[in-house]
Amino acid sequence: MDEKSITVLIADDHPVVRSGLKALINSIGDFEVVADVADGESAIRETQLLRPDVVMMDVQMPGVDGLEATRRIRAALPDTAVLMLTMFDDDDTVFAAMQAGARGYLLKGAEQEEIHRALRAVVAGEAIFGPGIAARVLGYFSTPRPNAPVAFPELTPREREVLDRVAAGQRNAVIAKELFLSPKTVSNHMSAIFAKLSVADRAEAIIRARDSGLGRGSAS
Incomplete structure (x- = not known):
């Protein structure tokens, strides 16, 4: 060099x-x-x-x-x-x-x-x-990871967390605030979720998520 x-x-x-x-x-x-x-x-x-x-x-x-x-x-x-x-x-x-x-x-x-x-x-x-x-x-890497199956394994953990909050009725601005992310990052996660789940819009994503048990937390 x-x-x-x-x-x-x-x-x-x-x-x-x-x-x-x-x-x-x-x-x-x-x-x-x-x-x-x-x-x-x-x-x-x-x-x-x-x-x-x-x-x-x-x-x-x-x-x-x-x-x-x-x-x-x-x-x-x-x-x-x-x-x-x-x-x-x-x-x-x-x-x-x-x-x-x-x-x-x-x-x-x-x-x-x-x-x-x-x-x-x-x-x-x-x-x-x-x-x-x-x-x-x-x-x-120092935190033990559970082996239990998760809903939508094609999603990243953060994408599942965002989807769970969307299914609970939270809007992007609230999700961004509570997860300490920028609104743009949340929007990027939503675009990735739509693509990976092959859904057309937020409403369809919510239906898929709730059918899989997500969104049971309280909405903000």
Whole structure:
């Protein structure tokens, strides 16, 4: 690595974020940004063309999102590391990124030194997470998991929790407040639930959920 620059591709749909990251990374010295793109499809295409050492990937982008782009990049180019840099800090997104093959997960707002250290770590084959994320990952794996069957196993735990609250009559704003999520994150979970359950709307999702025993808690 000392003989050549570590090459980086940036994927983020916000031009200001891409510009800032590009300036930051190029200023490090032995790093070089070889491309910056605004969506997952472009990230996949440019990564296959340029074969960078690491891709800095946002989660939510138009078209192909960062999680699917990560899966496809890691399947095609296992030597290319992916470092997620995003505003999403909920457990489901973190673990989905890990399952997709990301080697690191940082939140936007990370300090320059933290980004620098994370880039070096993932290129070296290490897994690295921001401090708050790391604590939650460790807590997740240290907590015993029951083996009882659950309703809708195709849903993530967070999606089931959201669906349970929807079936109990809660609106998205209330769910967001009680689960400490942004309304946009709740909306994203609902879109995923509709797709996975093959339902057309909220009413149909509620019927499916209640038929499976969800929604028995008190509505807020």
